[in-house]
Amino acid sequence: MALLRETSSPLWSGRTLLIGIVLSGLCLLACAFGVATGSVDISLREVFAAIVNDDGTVASSVILELRLPRVIAGFLVGGMLALAGALMQILLRNPLAEPYVLGVSGGASVFALLAMIAGLSGYWVNLGAFLGALLSMLLVFGIAHLGGSWSPMRVLLTGVVIAAGWGAVVNFLLAVSPAGRLHGMLFWLMGDLGFAGHAGFSAVVLAAATCLALAFARDLNLLIHGDLQAASLGVTVDRLRYLIYFLASLLTATAVMQAGGIGFIGLIVPHLVRLLFGSDHRLLIPASVLTGGGLLVVADALARILIAPQQLPVGILSAMLGVPLFLFLLHFSMARQRP
Amino acid sequence: MSLLRTESLAISVGGWYVCSNLNFRLEPGQHWGILGGNGIGKTTLLLTLAGLRPPAAGKVYIEETPLAAIRRRDLSRKLGVLFQDSHDIFPGSVMETVLIGRHPWLPVWSFEGEEDYALALAALRDVAMETMAHRQVNTLSGGERRRLALATLLLQDPRIWLLDEPTNHLDLKHQINLMGLIRSRVDEAQGGLVMVLHDVNLITRFCSHVILMQDHETMLSGPVGEVVTQETLERLYRHPIRQVNAEGRSLYFPA
Numbered sequence: 341m342a343l344l345r346e347t348s349s350p351l352w353s354g355r356t357l358l359i360g361i362v363l364s365g366l367c368l369l370a371c372a373f374g375v376a377t378g379s380v381d382i383s384l385r386e387v388f389a390a391i392v393n394d395d396g397t398v399a400s401s402v403i404l405e406l407r408l409p410r411v412i413a414g415f416l417v418g419g420m421l422a423l424a425g426a427l428m429q430i431l432l433r434n435p436l437a438e439p440y441v442l443g444v445s446g447g448a449s450v451f452a453l454l455a456m457i458a459g460l461s462g463y464w465v466n467l468g469a470f471l472g473a474l475l476s477m478l479l480v481f482g483i484a485h486l487g488g489s490w491s492p493m494r495v496l497l498t499g500v501v502i503a504a505g506w507g508a509v510v511n512f513l514l515a516v517s518p519a520g521r522l523h524g525m526l527f528w529l530m531g532d533l534g535f536a537g538h539a540g541f542s543a544v545v546l547a548a549a550t551c552l553a554l555a556f557a558r559d560l561n562l563l564i565h566g567d568l569q570a571a572s573l574g575v576t577v578d579r580l581r582y583l584i585y586f587l588a589s590l591l592t593a594t595a596v597m598q599a600g601g602i603g604f605i606g607l608i609v610p611h612l613v614r615l616l617f618g619s620d621h622r623l624l625i626p627a628s629v630l631t632g633g634g635l636l637v638v639a640d641a642l643a644r645i646l647i648a649p650q651q652l653p654v655g656i657l658s659a660m661l662g663v664p665l666f667l668f669l670l671h672f673s674m675a676r677q678r679p
Numbered sequence: 680m681s682l683l684r685t686e687s688l689a690i691s692v693g694g695w696y697v698c699s700n701l702n703f704r705l706e707p708g709q710h711w712g713i714l715g716g717n718g719i720g721k722t723t724l725l726l727t728l729a730g731l732r733p734p735a736a737g738k739v740y741i742e743e744t745p746l747a748a749i750r751r752r753d754l755s756r757k758l759g760v761l762f763q764d765s766h767d768i769f770p771g772s773v774m775e776t777v778l779i780g781r782h783p784w785l786p787v788w789s790f791e792g793e794e795d796y797a798l799a800l801a802a803l804r805d806v807a808m809e810t811m812a813h814r815q816v817n818t819l820s821g822g823e824r825r826r827l828a829l830a831t832l833l834l835q836d837p838r839i840w841l842l843d844e845p846t847n848h849l850d851l852k853h854q855i856n857l858m859g860l861i862r863s864r865v866d867e868a869q870g871g872l873v874m875v876l877h878d879v880n881l882i883t884r885f886c887s888h889v890i891l892m893q894d895h896e897t898m899l900s901g902p903v904g905e906v907v908t909q910e911t912l913e914r915l916y917r918h919p920i921r922q923v924n925a926e927g928r929s930l931y932f933p934a
Contacts, residue, residue, distance in 0.1 A: 393828070429768075429769075430768075433768050434768070435768065435769070554786070555788075558785070558787070559780060561779065562779055564767050564768055564769050564771075565765060565766075565767050565776075565779065566762075566765070566766055566767075568731055568760075568766065569760075569762060569779075570733060571731055571751060572729060572752075572755060572758075572759065572762075573755050573780070573782045573783055573835065574751050574752035574754070574755030574756075574761040574782060575751065576751050614769060616773070618770050618771055618772070619769040619770075619895045620771070621776065622790070627782060641880075645683060674701060
């Protein structure tokens with residue numbers, strides 16, 4: 341019976357806790373940086389005063405109505421994309437997988453652009469994006485499932501082809517759109533945190549998905565070793581894969597609805613976290629959410645000030661920050677592994 | 680009570696039958712070996728017995744319960760599989776990898792504790808890898824990976840052991856040591872063993888019973904002493920076989 345005894349390791353949870361605290365601290369710093377940064381100079385003290393007590397000044401309305409919602413949206417979107425990326429990489433057994441690889445964002449883009457062409461804006465564009473993302477998710481699921489076998493390769497190929505199809509439609513829509521609308525459409529495609537609605541919905545989705553993914557974290561660890569090995573160690577593989585697909589798609593759809601197509605975070609953050617802390621999902625999942633959120637908040641702050649008063653699409657900055665960071669870590673970890 | 684039993688089992692791969700109407704029984708204390716040419720369906724048979732592949736017809740019973748009615752998690756405490764090869768997409772450390780063998784025994788929400796680490800270290804010691812606990816799996820040699828997979832199975836601690844070519848990549852010393860270790864662990868648990876091997880002499884040395892898979896209609900099975908002969912092996916491999924007797928044992932080698 342000793343084998344069945346419930347055990348917990350103070351060592352392991354201690355390490356996890358420490359990393360969690362450090363990452364949370366860094367995220368708070370990133371958010372403070374995001375709130376304090378912008379085209380209007382506002383000191384950190386004023387920022388704090390505005391958050392604690394809305395005194396009706398210009399500074400406090402800039403903070404409370406513009407920057408804070410934007411920072412929150414940035415954090416949520418970054419967290420959702422990083423988590424979706426980590427899940428996709430496991431689902432597809434492919435380190436190149438990222439949230440958009442299965443065409444979820446392509447479907448979203450097509451419907452968002454259609455809404456823009458129809459002259460709609462704001463919530464309607466976002467609703468279009470969300471519905472398009474869900475439609476694409478169901479389409480890939482249905483087609484990949486037709487043959488009965490739901491293998492990673494089959495899902496990946498189906499998704500990539502559907503994504504290519506959406507890409508063609510997007511290009512078509514851009515080609516036939518009036519020039520006046522093109523700038524807005526391109527900005528949407530490149531990803532933009534300027535519209536910060538739905539934060540409540542995003543927060544619920546991110547929190548629920550993180551909790552669910554954490555509940556299955558040890559099962560995800562087993563999936564790394566292949567479907568058969570995982571099944572022989574007690575994982576109900578098909579059910580788990582449906583869950584991952586559903587979660588990753590919902591996270592991506594919500595992120596795209598909130599901010600358009602922000603690239604790179606979903607691909608690179610999970611790898612970054614793996615290089616730093618290893619690939620145990622009990623740590624990888626929360627660490628990816630925090631790192632993705634923090635990184636996107638910083639990227640967005642820089643996007644707002646680099647060529648102020650003009651703003652850059654945040655996707656450009658997230659890549660500019662992420663590429664050197666990732667390459668440095670990759671080199672560092674490979675140097676460490678060499679005998 | 681049989682550990683594992685099949686009832687009129689038929690297995691097909693893309694319309695081609697691996698076996699039909701197979702009635703097989705694994706009793707406690709038995710060690711079965713499976714011999715057969717390449718592509719004859721040995722692995723497919725093993726995966727079907729493990730419930731990792733649906734049969735075309737018939738049923739598999741684990742301790743007299745239909746396999747399909749057993750939850751995966753419960754099954755993983757009774758039955759363990761050593762696969763032909765392993766492929767990790769994001770390789771971790773040796774310790775992390777061997778600890779997955781504890782998954783069936785750990786409550787869903789818990790982390791591995793001191794006791795699990797101690798058991799894992801003991802399993803690594805059994806396969807002579809205790810000094811490699813911190814190595815990354817992708818830096819291991821083929822034989823070391825094989826021993827790691829075996830250590831994982833030791834940690835899983837099932838009663839029914841299904842092994843697909845367990846001696847692959849192993850050097851001579853480890854082949855003999857580990858086969859002996861597996862057999863004694865199976866006996867300790869009053870369990871049973873089914874393994875696919877290509878080495879006839881390992882089968883005659885470590886198995887009590889054997890299945891010779893030729894095609895789906897001619898499957899010869901029974902105690903090793905009765906089934907494995909120069910003549911049955913020649914028919915199985917369609918190749919001339921020689922037999923010598925040394926130290927009270929029969930050894931077979933291709934002519």
